[in-house]
Amino acid sequence: MSDHKPIVEIKRLTKYFSGKAALNAVDLKVLPGRIIGLLGPNGSGKSTLIRHMIGLYLPDNGICTTFGCDAEKLSQRELPRIGYVHQEGELLDWMTAEQLIRYVSAYHPGWNRELEDRYVNDFDIDLNAKVGALSPGQRQKLSILLAIGHVPDFLILDEPASALDPMARAQFLNLLIKIIQQKQKTILISSHILSDVEKVIDHVIIMKNGHIIEDQGFDDLRDQYLRIRLTSLGTSLPEEMPFERVLSCERNNGQAVLTLENPQIETIKNQAESIDCRIDFHPLPLEDIYKIVMSS
Amino acid sequence: MKPLTANLKTLYQFPRIWLIHCILMIGILMLLGPILIKLSLLFILWYGVAIGSITRGLLSKPFAFCLSGHVKEAQRIPLLVWLAITIVYALLFFMDLDHRYVLFVGSIGLISLSYWLGVVVIITKGRYISFATFLIIILTFLRNPNVNKIIEHMPLAHAWAIAFVSGIVSYLIYRAVGSKENVRRLCAMPWLGSVATNIEKQNRFNRERMRMNQNHKPDRTSPSTESLFSKRIRSNQNSTLLAHLWGQAYLTIGSPTNYWRGILIGGFWILGLNCFPLLIPSSETPQQGVGVVFGILASTGGACIFIYYRYAVFLLISRKEHLWRGVVFLFTAILIVLGFMVMAILFSNLISGVLCPIIFFCSPGSKI
Numbered sequence: 078m079s080d081h082k083p084i085v086e087i088k089r090l091t092k093y094f095s096g097k098a099a100l101n102a103v104d105l106k107v108l109p110g111r112i113i114g115l116l117g118p119n120g121s122g123k124s125t126l127i128r129h130m131i132g133l134y135l136p137d138n139g140i141c142t143t144f145g146c147d148a149e150k151l152s153q154r155e156l157p158r159i160g161y162v163h164q165e166g167e168l169l170d171w172m173t174a175e176q177l178i179r180y181v182s183a184y185h186p187g188w189n190r191e192l193e194d195r196y197v198n199d200f201d202i203d204l205n206a207k208v209g210a211l212s213p214g215q216r217q218k219l220s221i222l223l224a225i226g227h228v229p230d231f232l233i234l235d236e237p238a239s240a241l242d243p244m245a246r247a248q249f250l251n252l253l254i255k256i257i258q259q260k261q262k263t264i265l266i267s268s269h270i271l272s273d274v275e276k277v278i279d280h281v282i283i284m285k286n287g288h289i290i291e292d293q294g295f296d297d298l299r300d301q302y303l304r305i306r307l308t309s310l311g312t313s314l315p316e317e318m319p320f321e322r323v324l325s326c327e328r329n330n331g332q333a334v335l336t337l338e339n340p341q342i343e344t345i346k347n348q349a350e351s352i353d354c355r356i357d358f359h360p361l362p363l364e365d366i367y368k369i370v371m372s373s
Numbered sequence: 374m375k376p377l378t379a380n381l382k383t384l385y386q387f388p389r390i391w392l393i394h395c396i397l398m399i400g401i402l403m404l405l406g407p408i409l410i411k412l413s414l415l416f417i418l419w420y421g422v423a424i425g426s427i428t429r430g431l432l433s434k435p436f437a438f439c440l441s442g443h444v445k446e447a448q449r450i451p452l453l454v455w456l457a458i459t460i461v462y463a464l465l466f467f468m469d470l471d472h473r474y475v476l477f478v479g480s481i482g483l484i485s486l487s488y489w490l491g492v493v494v495i496i497t498k499g500r501y502i503s504f505a506t507f508l509i510i511i512l513t514f515l516r517n518p519n520v521n522k523i524i525e526h527m528p529l530a531h532a533w534a535i536a537f538v539s540g541i542v543s544y545l546i547y548r549a550v551g552s553k554e555n556v557r558r559l560c561a562m563p564w565l566g567s568v569a570t571n572i573e574k575q576n577r578f579n580r581e582r583m584r585m586n587q588n589h590k591p592d593r594t595s596p597s598t599e600s601l602f603s604k605r606i607r608s609n610q611n612s613t614l615l616a617h618l619w620g621q622a623y624l625t626i627g628s629p630t631n632y633w634r635g636i637l638i639g640g641f642w643i644l645g646l647n648c649f650p651l652l653i654p655s656s657e658t659p660q661q662g663v664g665v666v667f668g669i670l671a672s673t674g675g676a677c678i679f680i681y682y683r684y685a686v687f688l689l690i691s692r693k694e695h696l697w698r699g700v701v702f703l704f705t706a707i708l709i710v711l712g713f714m715v716m717a718i719l720f721s722n723l724i725s726g727v728l729c730p731i732i733f734f735c736s737p738g739s740k741i
Contacts, residue, residue: 131689149692153613156689169624170579171631173593180599180623183606184616184688207593210583 082145084109084231084263085130090139092125092287099125101287102139107265109230112257114274114295115267116367117284123267124164126284127235130265131159144231157185160229162220164236164267170209174219177208178226185227196222199248213240221249225256232256232264238273246273253277275363283370291370295363302366303340304359307333311353319348324369336361336369383427384454393423401462401484414487417458421491424454428550429496430564438560448551451492455543458488479532482539489539489546496559497549594627602627614694621698625705673710677703 085107092100100122107113107130117123128134129141132148141148144155169177178197182188197204200218203211211219217240224232238246250273256262257277268274281298283291291298302324307314309331318326322338337345342358349356361369384390400416431447438444459481466477527535549555563581565574602623609615681699690698 132692152691153694156691159689161689169628170583171594171628176594176599179603180606180620181688183603184610184613184620186610207583209580212584 081108083107084144086140086142087126087129088140090126090129090136090141092122092129092134093137094125098287100129100136103287103289105282105289105292107231107263109263110261111280112253112264112278113266113280113282114271114278114363115265115282115284116271116274118371121284122287123284124235125287127161127233127265127267130233131156131161157227158230160224160227160232162217162224162234162237168208168216168220168223170207172208173205174202174208174211174215175204177219178204178222181223182226187228188226189228192228193222193226196225196252199252200245214242214245217241218245218249221252225252230261230263232262234264234266234268236268237266238268238270246270250276271364271367272362281363283367285371298366299360299363301339302361302369303337303342303345304361304365305335305337305340305345305349306357306359307335307349307352307354308357309352309354314354315352319351320345336365338369381450381453383431384450390423390427393420396420397458398461401458401465414483417484418487418491420458421451421488422495423491424451424488425492425495426564428492429559432496432556432559433562433564435561438556444551444556448547451489451550452547455485455488458484473529475532476529478536479527479529482532482535482537483527485539485543486535489543493546493549497546497555594630598623598627598630613690614697617690617694617698618701620688621701622705625702625709629709669710669714670707673707674703677706 083106085105087103087105090100090103090105091098103122103126105126115123115126125134129136129148130143132143132151135149143151144158146152146155169180172180178193182190182193196202200222202215202218202222206215208216208219217237221234221237224234238249241249253264253266254277257264264277266274266278275295278295281291281293281295282289305320313331314328314333318333318335320335320337322340324336324338326336327334346356396416397420400413400420403413403416428447428450431450432444436443462481462484463477466480563578563585565578602619605619606616606623609619678699681702
């Protein structure tokens with residue numbers, strides 16, 4: 078397979094549930110080596126899209142191919158190349174954590190015992206506890222281990238960190254970064270914790286009402302927006318600001334914070350000078366970009 | 374709104390509760406007629422279990438422990454229901470003026486005993502003991518074709534004795550329901566109650582119970598079983614279908630060995646309450662017996678499909694493997710259920726063989 082052949086290719090994918098379109102003519106390509114953040118409000122179609130990629134759902138219209146194979150017909154040749162952390166974290170509650178790890182690892186000749194041992198230690202997983210008796214956070218950690226233990230080429234994480242505490246989330250991000258450092262690993266993360274996601278992703282997909290409304294590199298998306306803080310060097314700020322494409326403006330005692338779309342840095346600097354203001358530039362966090370995209 | 378009024382809503386607000394009330398009414402009507410008296414008492418007993426379950430649900434709400442008067446009101450629910458049953462039965466009974474008061478007194482005694490036994494099975498601490506008593510009564514009851522005659526005879530012959538014993542037993546159970554020890558024990562204890570069809574809540578309930586039982590030595594699949602199946606899966610890694618078939622066999626056999634207590638109790642519960650024709654001597658209801666066996670196997674099949682697809686996303690496998698895993702699951706589960714049914718029948722024969730001569734002064738199946 079050539080390096081640039083998409084891992085997942087979706088064309089005009091449509092899926093209805095009870096007559097309502099959960100996905101509406103979605104087009105998407107997941108290229109190898111990308112770390113993609115799949116964002117969107119609840120019910121926007123993220124999990125449905127993911128489930129089509131692994132052949133769990135069948136499309137009503139359109140095509141979904143994964144590793145060059147129709148997702149519906151994915152076989153044991155392609156599926157072991159995928160690691161999937163399921164949103165609901167359904168596991169086998171009656172097994173102990175150790176039994177479950179051994180059970181899943183038995184299917185994978187390439188199971189990485191070293192990674193498993195390190196992960197169990199770092200994440201403090203109680204191997205002797207019944208899976209059903211683990212806390213939601215522990216269950217999620219175990220789900221992640223089961224998804225990464227066989228070192229898949231394509232890792233799909235559907236809400237992987239929602240039940241983790243801040244320390245565990247930080248550990249999880251470190252782990253992701255280590256996985257990312259290995260070449261050609263592709264990761265798709267669906268999450269609502271945007272502050273975490275933005276630390277690792279290089280590509281963003283934002284969904285709304287079954288449509289993809291944004292699909293581009295994270296840096297490109299970030300460059301589209303800018304926050305500036307103006308501090309008046311004179312008496313007060315003028316009533317009329319000279320800036321264009323202002324998305325929001327908050328003024329307070331000789332200071333103003335503006336969010337701008339498609340900013341031209343040099344032009345903005347000149348405009349700030351013209352009204353006798355000092356200017357500070359702040360890139361927008363993903364959470365704010367997300368809010369802007371969703372409200373536009 | 375007063376606590377009692379609020380709590381009473383549980384008796385009419387949910388659509389499912391009306392089905393339970395209907396079963397009670399059928400039980401009472403059957404008791405008035407000449408047919409199947411033992412089944413009517415079983416229905417009333419089952420109704421007691423349902424009301425006990427509601428009461429337990431009310432007592433298990435964490436806020437209930439501190440809420441002034443709430444415990445007392447929750448305790449009054451089974452009492453009020455018992456009063457309602459008595460009134461309904463009395464009204465229906467005295468519509469026919471030929472009936473004698475003494476028969477009424479004896480019958481009320483039997484109804485009360487059945488009802489409160491159902492309540493106590495669910496609520497009190499010694500519920501394993503009460504459950505065992507409950508099962509023994511049901512199984513003995515069902516295995517003896519003369520029970521109807523004995524029950525018809527008892528309220529007339531020993532009316533006041535039955536009423537007296539039943540009064541004391543009912544009062545003791547009523548006290549036990551609202552006892553401080555019982556209320557403390559039930560507070561915040563997970564309870565499914567009437568929402569057992571809600572899968573999310575069911576999962577939470579099961580996990581909460583597992584967490585609570587962590588201190589006890591957990592049941593787990595034996596290492597030899599685990600190792601046997603793991604080796605089989607590993608050795609068939611090249612033939613993934615075979616590996617998955619071994620894997621599914623492991624899950625189907627391994628799971629019951631972990632839950633054997635629950636499965637044993639739950640299985641007898643289901644058989645005892647819902648599959649009674651299977652336990653009745655074959656000469657009485659051969660067709661019903663076959664129907665019930667078929668019903669149990671069909672419902673096992675349905676449950677298998679449901680359980681299997683609930684965990685379907687756990688391993689990423691192709692549709693072909695899913696299909697064959699499903700078939701293996703269904704096959705092994707039906708084998709287990711069949712084995713269980715045979716065990717249940719043998720167990721009921723054994724119990725009734727020992728107890729029928731003591732309780733009914735005759736051997737099981739013999740005519741008076």
